[in-house]
Amino acid sequence: MKRTLLTFTFVICFLQGYSQSYIVKGIVQDTSGIPLTGTLIKLKWAGDSLATAADINGAFSFNNVKWPEFNFSAAFLGFETFMKTYKITEGNSLNIPAITLKTSSNTLNEVVITAVTSIKIGEDTVSFNAAAYPVRQGDAVDEVLRKLPGVKVDVDGNVTNQGEAITKIRINGKDFFGTDVATAIKNLPADIIKNLQFIDDYGDQARLTGIKTGEPEKILNLTIQEDKKKGYSVRMSGGLGNQDRYNTYLRGNTFKGDQQISFDGTINNTNMRGGGNGITNTNAVNTNYRNDWGKKFSADAAYGFNNRKNTTLTKTFTQNFLENFTRRENASTNNSSNNFSHEFSGNMEYKPDSLNFFKISPRITFNDNSSDNQGLYDIAQEDLITERTNLSGTDATSLNMSTNLFYNHRFHKKGRNISVRGNFNYSEGDNFRNVLNNYLIKQSGNDSTRIQNQLIDNVNDNFSTWGNISYMEPLWKKNYLEFSYSRSHSITNTTRETSDIVNTQPVLNSDLSNEYEYQFTTNRYGLSYRFIEQKFNYTLGLNAQPTLLEGRNLSRGIDTRNKTFNIIPSARLSYKFSKQQALQVNYWGRSNQPGFLQLQPITDNSNLQNTITGNPDLNPEFVHSFNARYNQSDWDKGHILYANLALNQTQDKIVTTKVLIPNTINQVTSYTNTDGFYTVRGDYSYGVPFAERKFTITYSGSGALNNNVAFIDQSKNIAKNFIVRQEIEFEVDIKDVIDAELETSYSINTTRYSQETFEDRKTNTIEIEFRGRNYFFKDLTLGYDLRKTINSGFDNSIIKNPTILRLYTEYRFMKGNVGALRLEAFDIFDQNSGISRDVFDNIIIDRQVNRLGRYFMLSFNLRLNKFGGGAVTRN
Incomplete structure (x- = not known):
């Protein structure tokens, strides 16, 4: 029992x-x-x-x-x-x-398979663990970015995430090299990075209070490993090639806790950091500094100098669809430019206590540009043919100074908050042109010539202010009311002075000269209800926005005045289904003012084939924007899915009007307001790694519908432009063996017109790229980049299907492999050319520009790295 x-x-x-x-x-x-x-x-x-x-x-x-x-x-x-x-x-x-865990003294006898957590989804942030995307020792951050699903890095160093451009880089939350993304991702060694965070940044107010309004800026924040916050890294390279090609750079970073100093200097004529089109010589210096002086005050600053000399040869074929015929233009231009630019930017933050926060962000830019252009233009329209030879020179300077101010105060009552933001901006510009046109006009068997030589000086200055105050009051737990008011005001003054050259002497043309001033004022009153909790939050708001656009023709004593009033609902929804799954939906509205050239009521006839006249009666545009974004990831397996949908609809859209004067060479272009303009865009990306991330397949695609509106000879024409693109990418990443990706895409571009006399247009493009590196004997690397483009449906003979191949081999040596010799061959088949198609209302432009062709280069690279008090090693 x-x-x-x-x-x-x-x-x-x-x-x-x-x-x-x-x-x-x-x-x-x-x-x-x-x-x-x-x-x-x-x-x-x-x-x-x-x-x-x-x-x-x-x-x-x-x-x-x-x-x-x-x-x-x-x-x-x-x-x-x-x-x-x-x-x-x-x-x-x-x-x-x-x-x-302690480092193993012998890892060769033990194989441990681990599931590295590569991705973390937040409300406005997608964070990638750098350790899950290993790159070759010595690589910079740009090579890590190329491995991330949904991220693209082009040949010029521009970065996009989910189809949106990255506009700013930060390190541990602080700005790095201002807005120069290409310099930032080349400057930092990859092996000091802990996480790469793609953030929808709504500004300082959102960061401190959670109040998110308007359209976010897409930024990349890089966090540094704790043991790498003290030390330095240096990268230097010198290369010489045939055809007098050269490329030299010096990059360095020092870290000492919260203090960081960075430098980047480059001299090259290989189009690096100078843009892809044409042949470019670049001399550039960029510096960045940041530091925290105690817990209350921190600052960062960046300065950049760039001297860019470029020569671009362009061929274009333009189809201008009019009611009864198509106006066709063949153009060939040779443009040489020399640009000097300086940019300074910075941030100063002061936090005297836990309740108050101040920030000031100044920015100054200066540009000095000179250019010379030679062009040949042939235009055919019915029985009239015009040949124009153009010689022109331009000298232009511009200065822009701005300061952003921000203050936030948190009250002792949880959730009660007041924020004040402001901006002051001053800009001035002077654009001087010397234009010489020689026309040969052929009509009904009769030939005639006309010569026109003008000096045109456009001077403009603008002073604008913007301010916003918002107050948030908690109603009860998780519920808040926000009251906001903002005001913007800008004053723009433009002076256009046109002189005709008569017997080698300039004579003022008062009909083509003018002084014009306009002011644009917007007031916005808003009330929003917010519900905020950890997984789910939403905002519902209503805004009233009156706008006033006032213009005064100072030369002719004519005043214009346009008032508009908009009731603007606003909404934002964020739902976090889980730590790996999030949805965001946003709606907002904004006004866009016309440009000063669109408003000036005078004619620019420097090109008699297309004279342009402003319209002082223009209303400002108002844009309704809707965006939905869905993110999903599997932390253990590394799967990630992005899906976006965006809709923009514009009221009072400013569009061009084109009227061809019968039996003349002249087409008159002006501007008017119209409705019916909208764009719809959707895209997705789904990445699937397998076999312990040795292989990854990424499916991505996009589709866009643009409803463009134009007026042609007083008749309204709607051009529906539909673009669809599908891409598949296969990546192989086997440590110390191969690191390669094969990318293929197919796109269709179709335009349909509302007027029956216009023929529908369709083009197709296939793109194939095979890019990668193979490693031999630990010290030898073979790199390759093969790109093939196949175009069809273009109407002119200049369009080609280029095959571009780049090869290099690199040998690492010296103690710690800090040195490397590299032999590179660029564009081996000598077929590099820029090809594009642009569709605007009733115009299609096919364009081909020259790019740097085949050359060879031998370079020596040195990489030094010392962090945490250790010995100097390779990066």
């Missing part, structure tokens, strides 16, 4: 222990305290087990442990496996103290 009772008691205890669920949590890190993302965590007990991978913060959690005593193991490649038995004696949870 006693034995039966004991047995029964044991069974009851067993069943109770087995049926109860326990929670086990903890973090795993290395000896320096850095989280070991992707560490394989296993729990084993009688007859069962659980496994997971540590997340991007090194944390792990089990919510369904069935036995209070279990064997625990933590394994990460390159580290000694941690094993221990734990027993839960109180309650139903156990928080394991931080587990520290």
Whole structure:
């Protein structure tokens, strides 16, 4: 009887222990305290087990442990496996103290397969763990970016994420090299980066208060590994090639806690950082500094100088669809330019206490540009043919100075907040042109000539201010009301002076000269209701916006005055289904003022084939914008899905009007307001890594519908432009063996017109690129980049299907492989040319420009790296 009772008691205890669920949590890190993302965590007990991978913060959690005593193991490649038995004696949870893994002294005899957590989805942030996307030692950040799903890096260093351009780089939340993204991603060594965070940045107010309004800016924030915050890195290269090609640069970074100094200098004539079109010589210097002086004050500053000399040869074929015929133009131009630019930007932040925050952000830019242009233009229209020879020279300077101000105060009552923002901006510009046109007019068998020589000087200056105040009041838990008011005001003065050259002397043409001033004022009153919680938040708002556009023709004493009033609903929804799944929906509205050339009521006849006259009666545009974005990821497997949908509809869209004067060479272009303009765009990207991320397949595509409106000979014409693109990318990444990607895409571009006399247009483009590197004997690298473009449907013979191949081999040597010799061959088939098609209302422009052709270069590269007090090593 006693034995039966004991047995029964044991069974009851067993069943109770087995049926109860326990929670086990903890973090795993290395000896320096850095989280070991992707560490394989296993729990084993009688007859069962659980496994997971540590997340991007090194944390792990089990919510369904069935036995209070279990064997625990933590394994990460390159580290000694941690094993221990734990027993839960109180309650139903156990928080394991931080587990520290030690570096393994012999990793060759042990193979540990780990699921590295590569991606983390936030409300406005997608964060990639750099360790999950390893690159070759010595690579810069740009090579990591090329591996990230949904991210593109073009040949000029421009970065896009989910189809949106990255406008700014930050390091640990601080601006880095201002807006020069290409310099930033080339400057930083990849192996000091911990995370790469793509952020929809709504500004400082959103960061401090959670109040998010308007259209965000897409930025990239790079976080530095803790043990790499003290030290330096230096990269230098010198290369010489045939055809007098050269490329030299020096890049350096020093880190000392919160202090960082960076430098980038380059001299080259290989089109690097100078743009892809034409032949470019570049001399550039960029510096960046940031520091925290205690906990209250921090600052960062950047300065950039760029001297860019460019020669561009362009051929264009333009089809201008009019009511009864198509006006066709063949053009060939040779343009040489020399541009000098200076840019200074910075931020100063002051936080005297936990309730107040001040920030000031000045920016100054100056440009000095001179250019000379030679052009030949043939225009055919019905029985009239015009040949124009153009010689023109331009000298232009511009100065822009602006300052952004921001102040935020948090009250002691949670959620109560007031923010004040402001901007002051002054700009001035002077554009002087000397234009000589020689016309040969052929009509009905009669030929005539006309020569026109003008001096045109456009001077403009603008002063604008903008201010905003918003106050947030908590109603009850998670519910808030926001009151806001903003005002913007700008004053623009433009002077146009045109002189005709008569007997080699300039004579003022008062009909083509003018002084014009206009002011644009906008007031916006807003009330918003906000619901905010961890997984779900939304905003519903209503705004009233009156605008006033006033213009005065100072030369002729004519005034214009246009008033508009808009009621603008606003909405924002953010729902985080899980830590790996998020949805955002936004709607907002904004006004766009006309440009001063669009408003000036005078004629620019420097090109008699297309004279342009402004319209002082223009209304400002008003744009309604809707955007929906969905992100999903699998942290363990590394799958990631992006999907975006955007809709923009414009009221009072400013469009061109074109009227051809019968039996003349002249087409008169002006501007008017119209409705019916909208664009719809959707895109997606889905990346699937497999075989321990040695291989990745990414499917991506996009579609866009543009409803363009134009007036041709007083008749309204709607051009529906539809573009669809599908792409597949296959990536291979086997450490010290191969790092390559094959990318193929197919796109269709179709335009349909509302007027029956216009023929529909359709073009197709196939693009194939195979890019990668193979590694031999640890020190030898073979690199390649093969691109093939196949175009069809273009109407002129200049369009080609180029095949572009670049090859290089690199040998690393010296202690620590800090030195490298590289032999490169660019555009081996000598077929590099820029080809594009642009569609505007009733105009299609096919364009081909020259680009740098075949050349060879031998260069020496040196990379030094010292962080955390260690020895100098390769990056």
